Amino acid sequence: MNKVLATITLFLFSAASFCQNYVGNWEGVLEIRGTDLPIIFHVSKTNESLSASFDSPSQKAYNIACSDAFVKNDSLILLMAKINGRFAGKLDADQKTLSGIWHQSGYEFPLSMLKTSDYVTSNTPKRPQTPKPPFPYKIEEVEFTNADKSIKFDGSITVPIPDPSVDYFRAPIYPVVILISGSGPQDRDETIFNHKPFAVIADHLTRNGIAVLRVDERGIGKTSGMFKNSTTADFANDIEAGIDYLKTRVDIDSNSIGLIGHSEGGLIAPMIASKRKDVSFIILLAGPGIKTIELMEQQSDDVLAASGVSTTDRAIYRPLYKNLLAALLMESDTIKAKQKAIAIFKKWKNTVADSTIKNTTGVTDEKSMIRFTNTFVNQINDSWFNYFLKANPADYLSKVYCPVLALNGEKDIQVASKQNLEGINVALTKAKNKNFKTIEMAGLNHLFQKCKTCSIYEYAELEETFDIATLALISNWIRLERFN
Numbered sequence: 001m002n003k004v005l006a007t008i009t010l011f012l013f014s015a016a017s018f019c020q021n022y023v024g025n026w027e028g029v030l031e032i033r034g035t036d037l038p039i040i041f042h043v044s045k046t047n048e049s050l051s052a053s054f055d056s057p058s059q060k061a062y063n064i065a066c067s068d069a070f071v072k073n074d075s076l077i078l079l080m081a082k083i084n085g086r087f088a089g090k091l092d093a094d095q096k097t098l099s100g101i102w103h104q105s106g107y108e109f110p111l112s113m114l115k116t117s118d119y120v121t122s123n124t125p126k127r128p129q130t131p132k133p134p135f136p137y138k139i140e141e142v143e144f145t146n147a148d149k150s151i152k153f154d155g156s157i158t159v160p161i162p163d164p165s166v167d168y169f170r171a172p173i174y175p176v177v178i179l180i181s182g183s184g185p186q187d188r189d190e191t192i193f194n195h196k197p198f199a200v201i202a203d204h205l206t207r208n209g210i211a212v213l214r215v216d217e218r219g220i221g222k223t224s225g226m227f228k229n230s231t232t233a234d235f236a237n238d239i240e241a242g243i244d245y246l247k248t249r250v251d252i253d254s255n256s257i258g259l260i261g262h263s264e265g266g267l268i269a270p271m272i273a274s275k276r277k278d279v280s281f282i283i284l285l286a287g288p289g290i291k292t293i294e295l296m297e298q299q300s301d302d303v304l305a306a307s308g309v310s311t312t313d314r315a316i317y318r319p320l321y322k323n324l325l326a327a328l329l330m331e332s333d334t335i336k337a338k339q340k341a342i343a344i345f346k347k348w349k350n351t352v353a354d355s356t357i358k359n360t361t362g363v364t365d366e367k368s369m370i371r372f373t374n375t376f377v378n379q380i381n382d383s384w385f386n387y388f389l390k391a392n393p394a395d396y397l398s399k400v401y402c403p404v405l406a407l408n409g410e411k412d413i414q415v416a417s418k419q420n421l422e423g424i425n426v427a428l429t430k431a432k433n434k435n436f437k438t439i440e441m442a443g444l445n446h447l448f449q450k451c452k453t454c455s456i457y458e459y460a461e462l463e464e465t466f467d468i469a470t471l472a473l474i475s476n477w478i479r480l481e482r483f484n
Contacts, residue, residue: 021091021095022043022045022050022071022076022091022098023043023044023045023050023118023120024042024043024115024116024117024118024119024120025040025041025042025043025115025116025117025119025120026040026041026043026098026113026114026115026116027039027040027041027113027114027116028098028111028112028113028114029111030102030109030111031109031362037056038056038057039054039055039056039102039111039113040054040055040056040057041053041054041078041087041113042054042055042063042120043069043076043078043120044120050069050070050071050076051066051069052065052066052069052078053065053066054066054078054080056457056460061125061193061194061459061460061461062124062125062194062460063124063125063194064080064082064083064193064194065082066078066079066080067079067080067081067082067185074090074091075088075089075090075100076088076089076090076091076098076100081184081185081220081227082184082185082186082191082192083104083184084104084184084185085102085103085104086102086103086104087100087101087102087103087111088100088101088103089101089111089112089113095115096114096115097112097113097114097115098112098113098114098115099112100112100113107375107379108371108374108375124194125193125194125460125463126463127194127195127196127463127465128463129200129464129465129466130195130196130199130200130465131199131200131202131203135158135203135206136161136207137158137159137160137161137206137207138158138159138160138161139156139157139158140156140157140158140159141154141155141156142154142155142156142157142213142245143155144241144242144244144245145241146237146238146240146241147237147241147244150225151218151223151224151225151238151241152222152223152224153215153216153218153223153238153241153242153245154215154216154221154222154223155188155213155214155215155216155223155242156188156202156213156214156215157176157211157212157213157214158202158203158205158206158211158212159174159206159211159251159252160172160174160206160207160209160210160211171250171251172251173250173251173252173253174209174210174211174251174252174253174256175209175210175211175253175256175257175258175280175478175479176210176211176212176213176246176252176253176256176257176258177205177210177211177212177213177257177258177259177260177283177478178212178213178214178215178239178242178243178246178257178258178259178260179198179201179202179212179213179214179260179261179262179265180235180239180259180260180261180262180265180266180268180269181198181217181262181263181264181265182262182263182264182265182286183263183264183384183388185217185219185220185227186216186217186220187216187217187220187221188214188215188216188221189214190262192447192459193459193460194460195447195459195460195465196465197262197447197448197465197466198214199214200465200466200471201260201466201471201474202214204471204474204475205474205475205478208475208479209479210475210478210479211251211252213242213245213246215238215242217235217238218230218234218235218238228383229383229384230383230384231383231384231387231388232264232267232268232271232384232387232388232391233271233387235264235268236268236271236272239259239268239272240272240276243257243272243276243278243279247278254278255280256280257278257279257280258279258280258281258282258283258478259272259273259279259281259282259283260282260283260285260474261282261283261284261285261287262285262286262287263285263286263287263288263414263415263446264288264388265285265287266284266285266286266287266288266406266415267287267288267292267391267393267396269282269283269284269287270282270284270287270393270396270397270400270404271396273396273400273402274396274397274399274400275399279402280402280403281402281403281404281405281478281482282400282402282403282404282405283404283405283406283407283474283477283478284404284405284406284407284424285407285408285448286407286408286409286412286414286415286446286448287393287406287408287415287420287424288391288393288415288420288423289393289394289397289406289419289420289421289422289423289424289425289426289427290393290394290419290420290423291391291392291393291394292388292389292390292391292392292393293325293326293329293389293390294419295415295416295419295420296325296389297318297321297322297325298416298419299413299414299415299416300317300318300321301314301318302413302414302416303413303414303455303456304317304360305413306413306453306454306455306456307455309359309360310359312356313355313356313359313360314360316352316356316360317356317360317361319348320344320345320348320360320361323344323348324341324344324345324373324376325380325389327340327341327344328340328341328376328377328380329380329386329389329390334377334381337377337380337381338373338374338377341373341374341376341377342369342370342373345363345369345372345373346369349363349369393423393424393427394423394426394427394430397423397424397427397428397431398427398428398430398431399431400428400431400433401431401432401433402433402435403435403436403482404424404428404433404435404436404437405436405437405439405474405477405481405482406421406424406436406437406438406439407438407439407441407448407470407473407474408420408421408438408439408440408441409440409441409443409444409445409446409447409448410440410441410442410443410444411443411444411445411451411454412444412445412446413445413446413454413455413456414446414456415446417440417441418440421438421439421440424438425438435482435484437477437481439473441467441470444467444470445458445459446459447459447465447466448466448467448470449462449464449465449466449467450462450464450467
């Protein structure tokens with residue numbers, strides 16, 4: 001018995017010591033399409049458990065919490081659900097280098113990390129708009145399930161506090177909105193780069209007499225279920241469960257339940273409103289209005305432009321991107337899809353300068369070409385992305401008859417404002433919707449921040465979380481203008 005106990009104790013000691021080797025700061029450089037992105041990991045240990053955060057200094061993104069950190073098969077695994085990312089690295093013999101792979105949204109990039117400190121240090125960016133107590137409204141943690149009871153949702157509802165001098169004879173009921181997040185695993189605040197846009201929106205609306213429900217997505221926080229392999233349709237069903245829950249509350253006006261969807265959420269909101277008459281209004285923030293495959297083609301071009309890729313190189317790359325999307329979307333066999341992707345890439349490569357290939361794809365040799373085409377295939381084969389690519393917002397918008405407010409940032413490089421607002425306009429006109437408004441918000445990016453370079457990297461650098469003029473526009477429209 002003592003020998004067994006001694007063996008277990010030795011094992012635990014060894015495991016703890018092994019984990020200790022990972023504690024500290026690790027620095028490396030991630031090369032993506034010719035652009036160097038410094039990455040810093042901060043790995044800590046409490047009792048026998050690891051935790052971690054990471055920085056992307058060039059993006060001014062600091063202290064972003066990893067969703068999980070653990071050691072498996074002699075590798076440090078860091079999961080980053082917020083960005084759909086993962087790092088897996090093994091310690092070299094010197095115990096000071098982690099050689100591994102950065103995985104994100106189906107793409108893989110080699111990443112070597114050097115230990116720079118045995119102690120954890122980190123930076124916290126300024127986020128002055130993040131709401132802080134005391135709050136002049138009620139905040140309640142809520143739980144509810146979907147129709148078949150398979151998923152338990154965890155979230156927060158903020159409800160105005162009634163004025164006793166006005167609401168003396170009866171308890172008031174309030175209009176309410178459900179906030180619907182964009183793509184990727186999202187918590188109730190839609191946290192990104194330490195910004196909490198949904199917390200900011202909820203705070204503003206509730207201060208203006210509008211209740212707000214925001215919920216952790218399936219598999220995030222305390223919400224059960226699996227995010228992986230879920231599609232936009234699944235997320236729409238989840239929001240419907242939220243509508244059903246709100247209709248059970250005595251402090252909510254069940255005739256004034258609205259949806260505010262950001263990005264992919266701007267597709268989900270009309271999906272629901274097109275079939276449910278109990279949705280009183282919808283607000284689309286950077287919502288799509290054109291076919292997703294067209295949106296992704298434009299997004300790819302805009303992101304390359306923001307990264308400094310020339311107009312000429314982008315024009316040469318665009319047909320490759322379009323051909324890969326169209327061809328791979330129709331091929332369900334992974335092996336055939338990878339073969340087809342390589343054939344399409346090689347045909348394009350034979351007519352293009354090496355510098356253009358590197359600038360747009362990062363491909364410099366056979367190995368990097370296979371990595372590029374494989375990750376392209378893997379991404380398109382992802383259940384969510386495959387469904388999303390096939391979506392056409394017009395199919396739903398053309399059946400929406402409730403009041404609609406659509407706002408898109410003029411500087412948005414993820415959902416281009418002009419094309420998508422025009423698509424929304426056309427679809428709602430086709431529906432003969434008599435009460436809708438589409439507005440391009442000058443100088444704002446995809447997150448509705450006032451931007452300078454307006455690249456994705458700048459999201460983290462900006463201290464502003466959400467433009468206050470846009471907040472005022474939203475609350476005024478809900479309280480007054482939607483009735484006009």
